[in-house]
Amino acid sequence: xxxxxxxxxxxxxxxxxxxxxxxxxxxxxxxxxxxxxxxxxxxxxxxxxxxxxxxxxxxxxxxxxxxxxxxxxxxxxxxxxxxxxxxxxxxxxxxxxxxxxxxxxxxxxxx
Ligand code: SF4
Ligand code: SF4
Numbered sequence: 435x436x437x438x439x440x441x442x443x444x445x446x447x448x449x450x451x452x453x454x455x456x457x458x459x460x461x462x463x464x465x466x467x468x469x470x471x472x473x474x475x476x477x478x479x480x481x482x483x484x485x486x487x488x489x490x491x492x493x494x495x496x497x498x499x500x501x502x503x504x505x506x507x508x509x510x511x512x513x514x515x516x517x518x519x520x521x522x523x524x525x526x527x528x529x530x531x532x533x534x535x536x537x538x539x540x541x542x543x544x545x
Contacts, residue, residue, distance in 0.1 A: 456507075457506055457507060458505075458506065458507055458508060458509055458510075462508065462509060462510035462528050463510060463527065463528050463529070464510045464512065464525040464526065464527060464528055465505060465508065465510055465525065465526055465528050466503055466508065466510070466512070466514050466515060466523045466524070466525055466526075467523065467524055467525075467526050468486075468500055468501060468502075468503065468522055468523050469522050469523070469524070470500045470522075471522075472520045472521060472522035473499075473500050473501070473518075473520060473522040473523075474519070474520055474522070475498075475499035475500055475501060476499055476500035476501075476522075478499065479499055480499055481497055481498065481499055482499075483519065483520075484497055484501070485517040485518060485519060486501055486514040486517060486518055486523060487501055488517075489513055489514065489517045490513060490514055491509075491511060491513055492507055492508065492509055492511075494507045494508050495514060510525070510528070512525050
C-alpha cells in the first residue's frame with residue numbers, strides 16, 4: 435500500500451485538532467459552563483473521568499482538572515452535557531436577549 439503524500443501514515447486518516455471546524459463567531463446561542471463542585475476531576479484534583487474531553491466533537495475541552503473549554507471554538511452543541519456522568523456541565527444562554535427570553539418563558543411556565 436502506498437503512502438499518503440505528506441505523511442508517513444500508510445492509510446488515510448484524520449487527526450483531531452483544536453477548532454477543526456473554525457472559530458465559532460457570534461452565532462452560538464448556548465454555552466457550556468462547568469460546575470467545579472460537581473465535576474469529578476475538579477473535586478479530586480486529578481485527570482480522571484474526562485468524558486467531556488473525550489467526546490467533544492470540536493476537541494475544545496482541555497484534559498485538565500478542572501477541564502477548561504475554549505469558547506472561541508466551542509459550537510454549543512451540548513454533547514459534553516450529555517456525556518458528563520455527574521451533571522457538572524450546564525448550557526446557559528449566550529446573549530443577554532436569550533437570558534431575558536428564557537427568564538420570561540420560565541415566569542410564564544410558573545403561572
Ligand atoms: S458544547 Fe459541544 S463544542 Fe462546546 S465544549 Fe461541549 S461538546 Fe464541545
Ligand atoms: S465529564 Fe463531567 S465530571 Fe467528567 S471531567 Fe468532564 S465535567 Fe468533570
